[in-house]
Amino acid sequence: MMKHLLKAVLLATSLLTTAGYAASASDYPNKPIRIIVPFAAGGGGDFIVRAWADKFSAEVRQPVVVDNRGGGNTVIGTEAVAKAAPDGYTLLIVSPSFATNPTLLPSLPYKTPEDFMPVGLVITYAMGLAARSSLEADDIQTLLSNAKKDPRQLTIATSGAGSASDLAAELFREATQLNLLKVPYRGAGPALLDVASGHVDMTFTGLSQIKGQLDNKRVKLLGTSGSQRLQSAPDTPTIAEQGLKDFEALVWWGILAPAGTPSDIVVKINSALKKSLADPEVGRRLAVIDGEVQVSSPEAFRDLINSEIARWRAILKPDAKNTAER
Numbered sequence: 672m673m674k675h676l677l678k679a680v681l682l683a684t685s686l687l688t689t690a691g692y693a694a695s696a697s698d699y700p701n702k703p704i705r706i707i708v709p710f711a712a713g714g715g716g717d718f719i720v721r722a723w724a725d726k727f728s729a730e731v732r733q734p735v736v737v738d739n740r741g742g743g744n745t746v747i748g749t750e751a752v753a754k755a756a757p758d759g760y761t762l763l764i765v766s767p768s769f770a771t772n773p774t775l776l777p778s779l780p781y782k783t784p785e786d787f788m789p790v791g792l793v794i795t796y797a798m799g800l801a802a803r804s805s806l807e808a809d810d811i812q813t814l815l816s817n818a819k820k821d822p823r824q825l826t827i828a829t830s831g832a833g834s835a836s837d838l839a840a841e842l843f844r845e846a847t848q849l850n851l852l853k854v855p856y857r858g859a860g861p862a863l864l865d866v867a868s869g870h871v872d873m874t875f876t877g878l879s880q881i882k883g884q885l886d887n888k889r890v891k892l893l894g895t896s897g898s899q900r901l902q903s904a905p906d907t908p909t910i911a912e913q914g915l916k917d918f919e920a921l922v923w924w925g926i927l928a929p930a931g932t933p934s935d936i937v938v939k940i941n942s943a944l945k946k947s948l949a950d951p952e953v954g955r956r957l958a959v960i961d962g963e964v965q966v967s968s969p970e971a972f973r974d975l976i977n978s979e980i981a982r983w984r985a986i987l988k989p990d991a992k993n994t995a996e997r
């Protein structure tokens with residue numbers, strides 16, 4: 672008798688839960704949406720979300736809360752979303768570190784990518800290779816030529832292990848075979864500041880961050896990491912143009928939801944993202960990073976994530992000799 676009663680209660684609970692999700696899918700959204708940024712305020716992900724958050728809020732007709740939860744190489748904020756209810760009210764913005772953490776941090780408190788539902792890629796952009804102004808090279812070929820004459824180790828600052836700048840540095844080291852020491856910092860700002868101060872030789876970072884130091888002649892731009900020259904730096908050739916054929920290192924940002932989020936809610940979020948990012952004012956805000964806004968389908972973003980995980984798993988190799996903490 673008790674077993675039958677227990678089964679009935681479990682069945683009723685299951686039906687109520689299913690009905691609750693069905694109802695939330697049909698009238699979504701009916702309360703504020705939280706977008707977790709797993710980085711400190713003021714960083715690239717924070718800037719990108721806040722560039723379109725108000726327009727997104729207008730599209731969904733609900734308040735949108737930008738929640739910065741930095742720390743743990745993005746693990747803290749990412750875990751919060753992995754464990755959130757799959758109802759479309761908690762979202763996450765991710766960058767290449769999402770795809771590299773499974774290799775760099777094998778004991779993650781969540782499964783990548785299984786615990787997440789892709790919503791869409793938002794934007795991609797190339798980086799610039801900024802060097803200290805006193806470095807005796809103004810381009811890649813001169814850098815390589817000087818390195819052959821002088822075997823001393825060059826240093827390259829990154830914004831943390833597994834970050835886009837770290838990955839670009841790893842690709843650059845492999846492509847050039849330079850004696851290159853990676854120096855990880857807690858963000859792109861401190862990394863660039865130490866390059867501008869002459870403490871580190873170079874760094875990969877976004878053009879919007881380089882511009883101020885470039886204008887003050889505290890750094891110089893050796894090349895850019897995309898396949899085409901940037902509109903904001905048309906006179907600076909790409910690294911690929913300068914002899915490193917096929918070199919490309921892009922930063923990408925996209926939106927995820929917890930696994931199990933109903934597909935019709937994902938479609939609604941994706942549609943609202945497309946409309947908000949197509950707004951001219953949002954375009955003007957994002958123009959400073961010289962990126963390509965391209966809200967993809969959830970399926971296309973899933974394919975990108977899977978390919979990035981496989982790509983970096985094959986490339987990244989722990990190498991304590993070539994990394995220094997700063």
